[in-house]
Amino acid sequence: MTLTAAAVPGLPEIRAGDDLAALVAARADLRAGDVVVVAHKVVSKAEGRVVRLADVAPGDRARRLAAELGKDPAQVEVVLRESDEVVRAERGVIISRTRHGFVCANAGVDASNAAADGELVLLPEDPDASARALRAGLPGRPAVVITDSFGRAWRHGQVDVAIGIAGLAPLEDWRGRDDARGRTMRATWIAVADEAAAAADLVRAKDGGQPVVVLRGLERHVTAADGPGARELVRGRAEDLFR
Amino acid sequence: MTLTAAAVPGLPEIRAGDDLAALVAARADLRAGDVVVVAHKVVSKAEGRVVRLADVAPGDRARRLAAELGKDPAQVEVVLRESDEVVRAERGVIISRTRHGFVCANAGVDASNAAADGELVLLPEDPDASARALRAGLPGRPAVVITDSFGRAWRHGQVDVAIGIAGLAPLEDWRGRDDARGRTMRATWIAVADEAAAAADLVRAKDGGQPVVVLRGLERHVTAADGPGARELVRGRAEDLFR
Numbered sequence: 395m396t397l398t399a400a401a402v403p404g405l406p407e408i409r410a411g412d413d414l415a416a417l418v419a420a421r422a423d424l425r426a427g428d429v430v431v432v433a434h435k436v437v438s439k440a441e442g443r444v445v446r447l448a449d450v451a452p453g454d455r456a457r458r459l460a461a462e463l464g465k466d467p468a469q470v471e472v473v474l475r476e477s478d479e480v481v482r483a484e485r486g487v488i489i490s491r492t493r494h495g496f497v498c499a500n501a502g503v504d505a506s507n508a509a510a511d512g513e514l515v516l517l518p519e520d521p522d523a524s525a526r527a528l529r530a531g532l533p534g535r536p537a538v539v540i541t542d543s544f545g546r547a548w549r550h551g552q553v554d555v556a557i558g559i560a561g562l563a564p565l566e567d568w569r570g571r572d573d574a575r576g577r578t579m580r581a582t583w584i585a586v587a588d589e590a591a592a593a594a595d596l597v598r599a600k601d602g603g604q605p606v607v608v609l610r611g612l613e614r615h616v617t618a619a620d621g622p623g624a625r626e627l628v629r630g631r632a633e634d635l636f637r
Numbered sequence: 638m639t640l641t642a643a644a645v646p647g648l649p650e651i652r653a654g655d656d657l658a659a660l661v662a663a664r665a666d667l668r669a670g671d672v673v674v675v676a677h678k679v680v681s682k683a684e685g686r687v688v689r690l691a692d693v694a695p696g697d698r699a700r701r702l703a704a705e706l707g708k709d710p711a712q713v714e715v716v717l718r719e720s721d722e723v724v725r726a727e728r729g730v731i732i733s734r735t736r737h738g739f740v741c742a743n744a745g746v747d748a749s750n751a752a753a754d755g756e757l758v759l760l761p762e763d764p765d766a767s768a769r770a771l772r773a774g775l776p777g778r779p780a781v782v783i784t785d786s787f788g789r790a791w792r793h794g795q796v797d798v799a800i801g802i803a804g805l806a807p808l809e810d811w812r813g814r815d816d817a818r819g820r821t822m823r824a825t826w827i828a829v830a831d832e833a834a835a836a837a838d839l840v841r842a843k844d845g846g847q848p849v850v851v852l853r854g855l856e857r858h859v860t861a862a863d864g865p866g867a868r869e870l871v872r873g874r875a876e877d878l879f880r
Binding site for chain 2: 395396397398399400401482484485487489496497543545546547548549550551552553554555564565582583584585586588589590592593595596597611612626627628629634635636637
């Protein structure tokens with residue numbers, strides 16, 4: 395089996411209300427079984443999930459935290475609104491659990507690649523729903539994975555992970571199956587959607603000009619049903635041994 | 638840019654002393670700029686990093702921990718010998734920091750895909766050195782990435798990550814560079830080698846029969862020098878905000 399990953403060329407700057415599915419469909423020869431991997435920023439922008447800093451009135455908690463961290467109070471206010479829980483706030487960085495359950499820097503709120511200065515791009519309100527909507531609008535109903543770049547515990551750097559999924563099995567479960575020599579394998583529970591997100595990131599220009607990548611060769615993980623989505627990838631705090 | 642990933646077909650079962658580079662070179666049309674991604678188990682086996690459980694005398698600490706967790710004392714003894722620090726030991730799982738600095742389940746010690754029952758496959762003694770040696774033996778001097786499957790904090794499932802690297806930049810640093818519209822981007826420090834490991838895992842059969850995958854299209858990350866290796870990916874405990 396060969397996997398190929400190629401960026402969709404020539405997408406324009408995305409604005410609120412744009413039909414992202416139509417813009418992608420016009421520039422990519424999509425077929426059933428493909429996996430279309432989309433950096434969340436263009437989804438968020440198309441959905442109008444953008445906040446002007448000038449419109450934000452920071453509350454007391456945001457002001458205190460901003461002073462501690464040396465950050466803009468309005469920006470911290472937006473991060474807090476997007477967070478269910480602040481996991482850590484140190485050295486200018488807020489690590490929080492978003493309303494979706496994702497643990498990441500600044501609740502995924504991002505000032506880069508915003509349409510204009512003074513704007514912040516948020517994560518989509520419901521990235522799994524965004525992925526389903528995008529899938530429904532694409533010819534051939536390829537799977538859709540919406541991604542963000544997350545830092546990790548224990549390791550330097552960020553990798554792209556899946557935050558919204560439609561039509562791709564998030565996890566492949568080999569636990570209890572036999573290996574090539576007939577012995578039961580150790581716990582093997584593969585986060586296929588996160589590996590797909592990472593693979594797609596390798597072909598993207600980091601300046602934000604190539605938000606959409608098509609993966610071909612993952613047909614065996616693509617499902618007719620939209621499936622459980624990226625929610626399935628969220629590990630609850632109580633069962634988390636890796637922190 | 639298009640990325641392709643394809644497994645090297647027809648590798649035999651690897652045994653201690655096998656010339657892994659020659660076995661791969663005979664089955665893959667390698668060229669400069671390729672990235673050869675190798676599941677660590679075949680590297681460990683070729684290097685003889687295999688322990689017979691029957692040869693292991695568990696110490697007091699291993700016996701106590703094994704009783705607590707419901708595990709085999711000899712297996713726990715091997716895990717402890719491979720660990721610098723036990724991070725957590727609960728619900729039948731030991732999460733530890735290996736001597737290399739990697740945080741993973743059971744210090745990477747694995748009973749699956751061992752050459753015979755009653756044997757454990759360890760991580761290579763020095764996976765960066767293993768990657769360098771493999772690279773030196775491959776035609777065209779492609780980059781080499783040695784991988785293992787690690788669980789993650791906050792997210793379900795495992796993804797393959799780089800534990801040994803030669804000739805690939807482990808991290809790409811875009812921090813402070815400008816985005817497509819001339820604004821400075823947020824901290825963007827991409828773990829390219831981990832994304833390459835994840836991409837390769839997508840094409841591998843999970844029963845252990847396809848340990849080697851060739852990635853093509855990452856030429857811009859491949860370096861003439863072997864470089865700093867996977868050590869560069871290890872995040873020190875003190876600077877880790879993501880736990």
